[in-house]
Amino acid sequence: MSETNVAASGASVEPSQPRPTAEPAARRGPGADAAPLIHARKLTKRFGEFTAVDGVDFDVQPGEAFGFLGPNGAGKTSTMRMIGCTSPISDGELSVLDMNPRRDGPRIRARLGVVPQHDTLDNELTVRENLLIYGRYFGLPREECARRADELLDFVQLSDRGKDLVEPLSGGMKRRLTIARSLINEPDLMLLDEPTTGLDPQARHLLWDRLYRLKQRGVTLVLTTHYMDEAEQLCDRLVVMDKAKIVAEGSPRQLIERYSTKEVAEFRFAPGIQETLDGQFDGLAERIERLPDRVLLYADDGEDVVASARSRGLHPETVLVRRSTLEDVFLRLTGRSLIE
Amino acid sequence: MSAIAGARDRRTTAPLPPLGSSWSTVRRVVEHRALQYRRTFRASIFGSFGIPVLFLTAMGFGLGGYVDRSQDAVLHGLTYLQFLAPGLLAATVMQTGSFEASFPILGGLQWNKVFHAMFATPIQPSDIVFGNVIWIALRLALVGAVFAFVIVLFGASRSALVVLAVPCAVLTGLAFATPMMAFTATQRTPDRFATLFRFGVTPLFLFSGTFFPIESLPSFLQPVAWLSPLWHGVDLCRQLMLGTVGDTPLLAVIHALVLITITVIGVAVAMRTVEARLVKG
Ligand SMILES: Nc1ncnc2c1ncn2[C@@H]1O[C@H](COP(=O)(O)OP(=O)(O)OP(=O)(O)O)[C@@H](O)[C@H]1O
Numbered sequence: 001m002s003e004t005n006v007a008a009s010g011a012s013v014e015p016s017q018p019r020p021t022a023e024p025a026a027r028r029g030p031g032a033d034a035a036p037l038i039h040a041r042k043l044t045k046r047f048g049e050f051t052a053v054d055g056v057d058f059d060v061q062p063g064e065a066f067g068f069l070g071p072n073g074a075g076k077t078s079t080m081r082m083i084g085c086t087s088p089i090s091d092g093e094l095s096v097l098d099m100n101p102r103r104d105g106p107r108i109r110a111r112l113g114v115v116p117q118h119d120t121l122d123n124e125l126t127v128r129e130n131l132l133i134y135g136r137y138f139g140l141p142r143e144e145c146a147r148r149a150d151e152l153l154d155f156v157q158l159s160d161r162g163k164d165l166v167e168p169l170s171g172g173m174k175r176r177l178t179i180a181r182s183l184i185n186e187p188d189l190m191l192l193d194e195p196t197t198g199l200d201p202q203a204r205h206l207l208w209d210r211l212y213r214l215k216q217r218g219v220t221l222v223l224t225t226h227y228m229d230e231a232e233q234l235c236d237r238l239v240v241m242d243k244a245k246i247v248a249e250g251s252p253r254q255l256i257e258r259y260s261t262k263e264v265a266e267f268r269f270a271p272g273i274q275e276t277l278d279g280q281f282d283g284l285a286e287r288i289e290r291l292p293d294r295v296l297l298y299a300d301d302g303e304d305v306v307a308s309a310r311s312r313g314l315h316p317e318t319v320l321v322r323r324s325t326l327e328d329v330f331l332r333l334t335g336r337s338l339i340e
Numbered sequence: 341m342s343a344i345a346g347a348r349d350r351r352t353t354a355p356l357p358p359l360g361s362s363w364s365t366v367r368r369v370v371e372h373r374a375l376q377y378r379r380t381f382r383a384s385i386f387g388s389f390g391i392p393v394l395f396l397t398a399m400g401f402g403l404g405g406y407v408d409r410s411q412d413a414v415l416h417g418l419t420y421l422q423f424l425a426p427g428l429l430a431a432t433v434m435q436t437g438s439f440e441a442s443f444p445i446l447g448g449l450q451w452n453k454v455f456h457a458m459f460a461t462p463i464q465p466s467d468i469v470f471g472n473v474i475w476i477a478l479r480l481a482l483v484g485a486v487f488a489f490v491i492v493l494f495g496a497s498r499s500a501l502v503v504l505a506v507p508c509a510v511l512t513g514l515a516f517a518t519p520m521m522a523f524t525a526t527q528r529t530p531d532r533f534a535t536l537f538r539f540g541v542t543p544l545f546l547f548s549g550t551f552f553p554i555e556s557l558p559s560f561l562q563p564v565a566w567l568s569p570l571w572h573g574v575d576l577c578r579q580l581m582l583g584t585v586g587d588t589p590l591l592a593v594i595h596a597l598v599l600i601t602i603t604v605i606g607v608a609v610a611m612r613t614v615e616a617r618l619v620k621g
């Protein structure tokens with residue numbers, strides 16, 4: 001930490017360091033004693049006439065895992081790139097690690113670990129070389145790069161692939177390598193843009209496990225996703241983004257409590273039947289969503305709803321009673337599904 | 341497991357990056373290109389020898405045999421090989437420079453996006469431009485030096501100033517590479533490269549005094565050669581290798597200034613287009 005940096009960020013530098021064991025600051029209540037690592041007010045990104053991010057407010061506290069949940073085109077990547085200081089903000093305020101992205105881009109980037117939405121690995125180099133050279137971009141000495149590269153390959157379970165070229169790796173392996181690469185500078189803050197999109201379930205679970213371990217070590221994670229299960233698994237707190245705006249904010253549990261019921265009964269009918277059932281669901285549940293392929297009935301006791309539906313003479317082909325998820329929250333907030 | 345955050349060791353913490361390009365950041369970009377190059381080094385060196393040997397044999401000896409018999413007055417008593425060699429040196433380095441600033445740069449911006457990866461670190465767009473220009477200059481120096489070595493082996497150089505012809509050929513290559521880099525950063529596909537090579541690079545290659553003196557062109561076309569950056573490079577290299585630079589020193593200085601000016605403008609424009617492209621994503 002050089003003098004300029006300390007001067008710029010004042011006393012808040014210390015608390016912003018990741019703690020290996022201590023309870024993450026976020027859990028002690030927002031703004032307890034630490035300045036937020038990211039502070040955004042009316043943050044806006046325009047591309048010509050088009051507004052990709054429209055005046056969003058959020059803070060990310062040290063040690064928390066913070067998510068942006070939203071469908072395609074919501075403005076997640078645009079937001080992440082502004083935080084990552086590779087895309088200038090159009091309007092509003094943004095500070096990252098107590099610095100101003102406009103002025104201190106390279107200094108901020110020196111302390112970030114970035115996993116971009118699309119892999120930017122060098123296919124002409126080997127797996128290990130990708131890590132070594134990336135460490136060099138941060139100005140780390142070669143021996144240090146080598147030491148960290150071996151450690152990180154181990155962490156993402158790619159040690160046996162170190163000498164292979166990147167090209168033939170599976171999507172999941174490339175993603176793990178990108179995560180390893182983003183850790184080479186021991187970042188204070190990780191930015192993960194859709195870390196598991198396009199991966200099979202097994203590869204996703206392996207990645208989640210690694211990210212979970214990082215979170216346990218106190219690394220601050222900011223991630224975007226359009227998978228509600230990913231958001232539920234990893235995020236302490238998240239914002240739901242839709243059409244360039246933040247439409248809700250809270251922990252997964254809070255969001256579900258606020259915008260949905262405890263349970264949901266899902267009815268599927270034989271093709272053509274649902275359309276004939278107008279009005280038949282009225283009063284069965286707190287809230288009813290009729291999707292093209294199924295009807296969702298929101299209530300605190302799903303079985304209750306199923307019983308009263310049966311007694312009304314409704315005979316769905318399949319019935320599923322489940323707990324509410326963030327998918328339901330999203331449906332409620334936007335009237336649309338997360339993944340179309 | 342200290343690399344995985346948590347225990348941040350201050351002694352091994354990355355140094356705070358400077359704001360603005362400096363050699364310490366630019367060299368990291370050069371280092372990346374060098375690491376990539378290690379894999380193709382052998383084939384590349386082989387090619388660097390092959391091209392001059394083939395060209396000088398076929399054109400210098402083969403074609404030159406006929407030309408020399410015709411006792412052409414324009415060559416002022418030179419063998420055709422002696423006339424051709426400096427032209428080919430400058431033109432080959434020019435072609436290499438144009439190529440190095442097209443596909444490899446588009447690759448970094450568009451295909452495997454390694455420049456975007458760099459831009460997520462303390463590396464800045466200006467570092468990426470400077471680093472690549474330096475890398476291309478090194479590549480061109482290697483190609484030029486090998487070419488000059490082969491020329492000397494063929495006995496086609498008349499002056500020890502051939503040593504200076506190499507940096508002048510590199511400068512010629514950069515006068516093409518830097519505007520090319522500026523252009524490449526505005527492209528998303530290589531489609532326009534073929535057009536540019538066919539209607540830009542190749543005609544210049546043929547009509548810039550490489551294979552025949554521009555005095556043999558129709559007189560109204562001769563001033564056009566002045567507009568060709570390659571002609572400035574060819575003539576400069578030729579004056580050096582034939583040892584005639586002392587006869588027209590002012591002309592040599594003008595040649596060099598033209599090439600330097602184009603290179604500087606090329607770098608300045610490339611800084612803008614590369615930054616715009618990286619910011620766009
Ligand atoms: N460089 C750009 N120029 C113009 N428009 C852009 C640019 N980048 C993004 N956009 C537009 O901004 C909007 C938001 O894009 P963004 O990539 O931030 O969405 P996202 O939430 O990340 O979506 P996805 O889930 O598809 O990655 C989109 O409509 C997109 O077309």
Ligand SMILES: [Mg+2]
Pocket residue numbers: 076077078117193
């Ligand atoms: Mg995106």
